[in-house]
Structures are given as C-alpha cells and as structure tokens.
Amino acid sequence: MREYDYIIVGAGSAGCVLAERLSANGRHSVLVLEAGGTPRKPWVALPLGYGKTFYDPAVNWKYQSEPEEALGGRSGYWPRGKVVGGSGSINAMVYARGLAQDFNDWEAAGAKGWNWETVQQTYERLETRIAPDGTRHGGGPIHVQDVSDQIHKVNRHFFAAARELGLPQTLDMNGTSSEGASAYRINTSGGRRMHSARACLAPALRRQNVTLMTGVMVARIGFDGRRATRVEVTHKGRAQSLHARREIILSAGAVSSPRLLQLSGIGPAGMLQEYGITPLINAPHVGGNLQDHLGVNYYFRATEPTLNNQLRPLHGKVRAALQYALTRRGPLSLSVNQCGGFFRSDPRLTAADQQLYFNPVTYTTTPAGTRTVIEPDPFAGFIIGFQPTRPSSRGRIDISANDPLAPPRIRPNSLATQEDQAQVIAGGLLCQRLAKTAAITGLIKAPMGEDLRQMTPEQILADFRTRSGTVFHPIGTCRMGEDISRSVVCPRLKVHGVSGLRVVDASVFPNITSGNTNAPTMMLALRAADLILEDA
Incomplete structure (x- = not known):
C-alpha cells in the first residue's frame, strides 16, 4: 500500500x-x-x-x-x-x-x-x-515583473486619455494606491x-x-x-x-x-x-x-503602428524571436494585456467597480477556434475592454x-441581477468616455464592428449580451x-x-x-x- x-x-x-x-x-x-x-x-x-x-x-x-x-x-x-x-x-x-x-x-x-x-x-x-x-524587493518565490519600460509605445494614448478624463493613475496597482491607469505587472522571470x-x-x-x-x-x-x-x-x-x-x-x-x-x-x-x-x-x-468575471472587448483600427505591425509580418516575427533569444525582452516576453487598471465608473462609489484593459493588438481575422496573438490582424489595431469587478x-x-x-x-x-446589468452599462459608458477623448479619437482610424462611441446605454447592454464572454476567473x-x-x-x-x-x-x-x-x-x-x- x-x-x-x-x-x-x-x-x-x-x-x-x-x-x-x-x-x-x-x-x-x-x-x-x-x-x-x-x-x-x-x-x-x-x-x-x-x-x-x-x-x-x-x-x-x-x-x-x-x-x-x-x-x-x-x-x-x-x-x-x-x-x-x-x-x-x-x-x-x-x-x-x-x-x-x-x-x-x-x-x-x-x-x-x-x-x-x-x-x-x-x-x-x-x-x-x-x-x-x-x-528586487521581497524574497518570495513568485516573481512579479514591472515591464512598464517594455510595453508598446501606443499605450501612451491610454494614459493620456485617463488624464484627459481626470481618472487616477498609479505606478503599481498592487501597491498602496491600487486604483488607476497602470501597466500590468506580470509573472515572468528572465523573460519566461x-x-x-x-x-x-x-x-x-x-x-x-x-x-x-x-x-x-x-x-x-x-x-x-x-x-x-x-x-x-x-x-x-x-x-x-x-x-x-x-x-x-x-x-x-x-x-x-x-x-x-x-x-x-x-x-x-x-x-x-x-x-x-x-x-x-x-x-x-x-x-x-x-x-x-464577464467582459467584452471593443476593437479599433489604429492610425499608427501597433503590435500587429510587429508580429503579423514574417520578418517581424523573426525580429521578435531574435530579440527574445538574445535578450529575453521584447513583445514575446510580455502579456497580451499590457495596460489597464481598476476604476470607479462614478466618483461617488466607495470602491472601483470596473477593471479596464488596453491592448495594442487585435486578432479578429484569426480563424475561429484559435485566437492566437502570434498571428494578429494584418493592419494596425488596438482593443479597449472592461469587466465589472464584483458581479452579484x-x-x-x-x-x-x-x-x-x-x-x-x-x-x-450570468447577468441574473439588475445590479450586474447596471454595472455592464456603467463599464461600457466608461469605455465610451475614453474612446471619445482627444487622445483616443486621434488613434482611431475606424471602429471594427459597431462603434462604441455612438452606443446608447441600452445598446451597450444588448451588445454585451451578444458578444461578452468569461474572463476565465471562476471561483466560489x-x-x-x-x-x-x-x-x-x-x-x-x-x-x-x-x-x-x-x-x-x-x-x-x-x-x-x-x-x-x-x-x-x-x-x-x-x-x-x-x-x-x-x-x-
């Protein structure tokens, strides 16, 4: 035995x-x-x-x-x-x-x-x-890497939009100030x-x-x-x-x-x-x-190069692979989720009710059932996404x-309560305000699909019902x-x-x-x- x-x-x-x-x-x-x-x-x-x-x-x-x-x-x-x-x-x-x-x-x-x-x-x-x-700070086994020096430069527009709306920014959402726009920390060490x-x-x-x-x-x-x-x-x-x-x-x-x-x-x-x-x-x-967590992404063609331009062409893939092999840095060493943060859709709330994502990549032309960010769209694009933080x-x-x-x-x-439906509308409207800022408007060449900037609250909820999906955080x-x-x-x-x-x-x-x-x-x-x- x-x-x-x-x-x-x-x-x-x-x-x-x-x-x-x-x-x-x-x-x-x-x-x-x-x-x-x-x-x-x-x-x-x-x-x-x-x-x-x-x-x-x-x-x-x-x-x-x-x-x-x-x-x-x-x-x-x-x-x-x-x-x-x-x-x-x-x-x-x-x-x-x-x-x-x-x-x-x-x-x-x-x-x-x-x-x-x-x-x-x-x-x-x-x-x-x-x-x-x-x-390095701390001596625990799990390495938490600050990659803010490596994220794609197009992310600067997200931070500019947050400032334009008067939204907070934070250097580290895991620090003493957890709310606000930030580059996401990721679990990597030595590029792995x-x-x-x-x-x-x-x-x-x-x-x-x-x-x-x-x-x-x-x-x-x-x-x-x-x-x-x-x-x-x-x-x-x-x-x-x-x-x-x-x-x-x-x-x-x-x-x-x-x-x-x-x-x-x-x-x-x-x-x-x-x-x-x-x-x-x-x-x-x-x-x-x-x-x-249930979330949705809004896709946009961009007026300037994004990660798509680096990783779609064969020569771009080769360059990224060489950079990674020699330095353990570059786009292959990062998460697809580069920026975002916790935000209050209404400043009167006592805590953040939305988590946002800003990703400098789209992959809408990738065949269904693959979703590989190694094969992004053949044109410049970016994503704004959100998920309500505490569904009921x-x-x-x-x-x-x-x-x-x-x-x-x-x-x-999903969406069984009026509270959850209201949070979806609040998150969509927050993303809408971001998309309407001068910083993001200048980055948008065209929306991919229905234009978030024109949606009513009812349309935001209807679109969420049609396109949203799990963010892969089941608990409880x-x-x-x-x-x-x-x-x-x-x-x-x-x-x-x-x-x-x-x-x-x-x-x-x-x-x-x-x-x-x-x-x-x-x-x-x-x-x-x-x-x-x-x-x-």
Whole structure:
C-alpha cells in the first residue's frame, strides 16, 4: 500500500505552492497528483505563447458552459489548465492582488482570519517584485515583473486619455494606491513565465519527500467512516488506491474540486442519488456560489503602428524571436494585456467597480477556434475592454454523471441581477468616455464592428449580451464560511462534516476578488500551508 502524509490533488497554482511549503521541513512526505502532463511545448514558458495554448487540447481541458438565455442562448468557452502548473501555465500572467475591500468582504462573509491585513502579509511573503532596472524587493518565490519600460509605445494614448478624463493613475496597482491607469505587472522571470510550478514545485521536487504523478485521473476520495483516508485513481490504465496518513487536499480548481467532492458523496443529496451516488454528507452548497468575471472587448483600427505591425509580418516575427533569444525582452516576453487598471465608473462609489484593459493588438481575422496573438490582424489595431469587478449573479458547477471523465455542467447564470446589468452599462459608458477623448479619437482610424462611441446605454447592454464572454476567473464553488448551512469548508479550509480533507484553491473564495484571480489563489495556498502545518 502506497502511503504519504499529504496527498494534493492538482498541480495547479495552489497545489504547487502547497507542495513546496508542506515539504520544506523535510518531515512530511507529499504526493502531488496531476491529470495533465509536464509541458513539452515552448508555448507555456514563452509569455506571448498564451495565444497558442488557448485552444490546445494537450494542455487545456477546453470546457464549455451550458447555453445562457441572458447571453442570447450562447454557451461559453472555459479554458482550464490540463498541465503541471494548471491554469497558471496557460493564463495571460496578469498579477493582481485584488482590492483591500475584497478581503474584508471575505471575512464579513464568514471567512474569519482572511481580512486584508492578514492576506497582505501573506502576499509580502509570496512575492519578489522586480523593477525595470532589475532591482528586487521581497524574497518570495513568485516573481512579479514591472515591464512598464517594455510595453508598446501606443499605450501612451491610454494614459493620456485617463488624464484627459481626470481618472487616477498609479505606478503599481498592487501597491498602496491600487486604483488607476497602470501597466500590468506580470509573472515572468528572465523573460519566461514564472508560474507556481516553476517557482515552487520544481525546487520541491528536488527533495526526496516530494513525489509528482502526472496523467492521473482521480475518481473519488475514499473514507473510513467520515475520515478521508485515500484517493482512488486511474494511472497508466490501472486503478490504484493512494493512502494519506494526515490529509488529502483538493486543489483541482473551481471546476473540478466540487465535482470530486460530489463524486465522493459530498454534495446535494438529491442530485447525488439521481446519479446513483450514496450521499455521505448532504452539502447543498458544493458546486454553488459560482462567480466569474464577464467582459467584452471593443476593437479599433489604429492610425499608427501597433503590435500587429510587429508580429503579423514574417520578418517581424523573426525580429521578435531574435530579440527574445538574445535578450529575453521584447513583445514575446510580455502579456497580451499590457495596460489597464481598476476604476470607479462614478466618483461617488466607495470602491472601483470596473477593471479596464488596453491592448495594442487585435486578432479578429484569426480563424475561429484559435485566437492566437502570434498571428494578429494584418493592419494596425488596438482593443479597449472592461469587466465589472464584483458581479452579484451566482451559478453552479456540478457533475453530469457518476463518471470522473464526464464533462462538468457549468451554469454561470450570468447577468441574473439588475445590479450586474447596471454595472455592464456603467463599464461600457466608461469605455465610451475614453474612446471619445482627444487622445483616443486621434488613434482611431475606424471602429471594427459597431462603434462604441455612438452606443446608447441600452445598446451597450444588448451588445454585451451578444458578444461578452468569461474572463476565465471562476471561483466560489466550495466557498468557505462558518458552517455547512452556508458553506463547504471552514476558514481553516477543512470540509464541513468530515475529517482529513481540505479544499485549497479558488473554489473556496467566498466572493470574487476585483481583478485577476491567479495571485489571490497562490496567496491563499501559502496561508493554507501555514494552517495545515499548525494543525499538524
């Protein structure tokens, strides 16, 4: 019988951080299980390779949500990482802590001990911040790179437009002043993606007490009474039971962690019985509380060269590749999301309600189903985009069969509240004001599609229903809180009603953070490791 002290299900953004911390003292054996493999292609390490992995089934689960009436009957594409490093291996690398109020709201929602003061200290331990001149601050494993000296020069128009509207600007949205126009910080080091697999799991695997198994399909968690003791898996075509002496930790993400709980008998009892699963714990909130950011982009032809002019021609690709090979700098070393920030659509609001993006690239002529930013449009173009920061609609993710290989039922329930619809209109009007500034008007050669500058509020909402999509930030499906009547895990991330089982990933967020969710997921895992070691 194969036994380990801790078994971590999922080598994603959270699981890799956990593996490093739980094994660091040398006293505990740690097994990490990953359904995907180790990345074999260069596109994971190459920052702008995000465009290549977006639809690649070798590293991406390529989920689909169910059709939504509020979005014109459309289903959404939900990429999720199927590779060591998880979704942190295929995302656009924007590093956003979130706003202080986000975490105070966590604590108010029942996540005691997860307020801003506490998580800020954890972020400081997680990060090494690297300035354009190479100066480093902090000693954490995750490198956060300031690339403001490398972003495309066309971005200057975005900052000029913000000044024209009297909107704030900030040097660092992860610093003391989080609101305002800024160049996005990204997870890179030496021009390569710095995901948690590289930063945390790779050094952990040099220890004799850490084991990584890839290509593992987890079927369910096994219990002795109400104590989780084993993980039932299929590996290389053979069923196995892997035993945990201390704890099993689900870090499979907001899509798969609730499904594994349900397959293991923890979930809404009626639904489990419909699929022939004997309920161990009637936990109706498993799979519920799904939240996600929904956004839209507005595309424009530009009056001056953009990244399209650099990366569309063959000679431009060769030049960018040579620059990257020789210096680890240039467009291939950056994210597609170069500038943006958190803004209040109305200055009377108490916190930012919109996150904006300004990207010096378009890819509308790329064949459907590829979305590669390595093959942008053959003309100069740019994007203005937005997403409301704190949607109030709630959806669900559930199993679709008593089978770990069956696709999930993803029901986002988008735009279900009047508040969310009003936030969409507010965000669209904010982008409209930007597009009407002298700074942006001078950059616009022509709109690509309907002209945002001419839209009424009703047209903005209708267009959003027609074209918007997930920004790939699902959270909340195993939310933490005080008891099983309102949550799935306690503030120490233990699953209510059983022992020896925790969930540590974005599924435990009580509420979505205002920005990109990879940074708070890694922060959560670092603090979770502290709690697990305290309990040990």
